[in-house]
Amino acid sequence: MWSSAGTLLGAFLAFLTVFALTGCGVLGGGDPQADDTTRDDTGQIIEAGEVGVNVLKLGDCFNDNPVESEAEVVDVLTVQAVPCSEAHDNEVYYLGALPETPYPGEDLVDELVLDQCLTVFEAFAGVPYEESRLDIGRIFPSEANWADEDRGYICLVYDVDLQKLEGSMRGRGY
Numbered sequence: 001m002w003s004s005a006g007t008l009l010g011a012f013l014a015f016l017t018v019f020a021l022t023g024c025g026v027l028g029g030g031d032p033q034a035d036d037t038t039r040d041d042t043g044q045i046i047e048a049g050e051v052g053v054n055v056l057k058l059g060d061c062f063n064d065n066p067v068e069s070e071a072e073v074v075d076v077l078t079v080q081a082v083p084c085s086e087a088h089d090n091e092v093y094y095l096g097a098l099p100e101t102p103y104p105g106e107d108l109v110d111e112l113v114l115d116q117c118l119t120v121f122e123a124f125a126g127v128p129y130e131e132s133r134l135d136i137g138r139i140f141p142s143e144a145n146w147a148d149e150d151r152g153y154i155c156l157v158y159d160v161d162l163q164k165l166e167g168s169m170r171g172r173g174y
Contacts, residue, residue, distance in 0.1 A: 030078030037081050044083070051081040053139055056154055058095055059168065063090040067070035075092060075142065087164035093124040103146040113140045117155035125157070126171040133174050135160045 036049030043057055051078060052060065057160065062086040065076055082088050096116055117136045120128045129136070139154040157169050 011141050032077045034078060046083055047082050048080065048082040048086070050078045054152070054155070055148075056081070056095075056139075057094050058090045058092055059084070059170075060092045061086075061165070061168075062090050062092075064089045069112070076139070084168050085166075086165055089162075089164065090156045090158045091165060091169050092154055092156050093170070096153050096155070098141070098151040099154065100149075100151065103143050106143070109140050109146075110138065113138045113153045116153075120155065121157075124170055126173040133160055134158065134169060 006119045030050055030052060032052035032054040033050040034050060035055050037051055038047035038049070040046050043059075045060060051060065056062075057097070060081050061083040062079040065079060065123055079090075084091065098112060101151075102110075104112075114136065116140055118129055121132075121136065122136075125132050126132055129138060134157040137156045137158055139156070141150045141152065157165075
């Protein structure tokens with residue numbers, strides 16, 4: 001499922017089939033395990049392509065998938081990843097996994113993921129969340145993904161005014 005900490009941008013995504021890249025809904029279709037990008041020896045994207053949410057890597061940059069509603073949580077399987085040196089909407093700054101428990105419900109999963117994303121934000125951005133122009137988006141498992149033992153989630157940043165980002169936001173105090 002995909003969700004954001006602040007005002008959701010009308011065209012945002014979700015996660016790992018999970019949310020906003022939630023693996024159940026099909027927004028943008030595709031294979032959540034695909035990676036059609038070209039990466040260098042360090043794993044950085046050097047040529048844009050479609051990437052499944054299950055294989056996004058720390059530091060990957062990507063653009064929003066078009067969505068037709070103002071929903072705060074949308075299902076996404078793939079995103080269009082680009083080199084971070086190109087203008088982009090989002091950057092992955094943390095990857096985590098939730099504990100093996102019965103599915104606690106979408107709201108609690110989102111809350112748990114947001115709490116963790118907020119906890120690690122300052123170490124990534126170099127400033128507290130409240131002082132940054134960056135907002136937090138999340139990609140987390142849907143109930144169906146949870147049933148398939150998928151507990152992975154992704155924390156990402158984007159500009160609060162929905163301006164394109166350029167370069168990595170790591171340590172920029174943005």
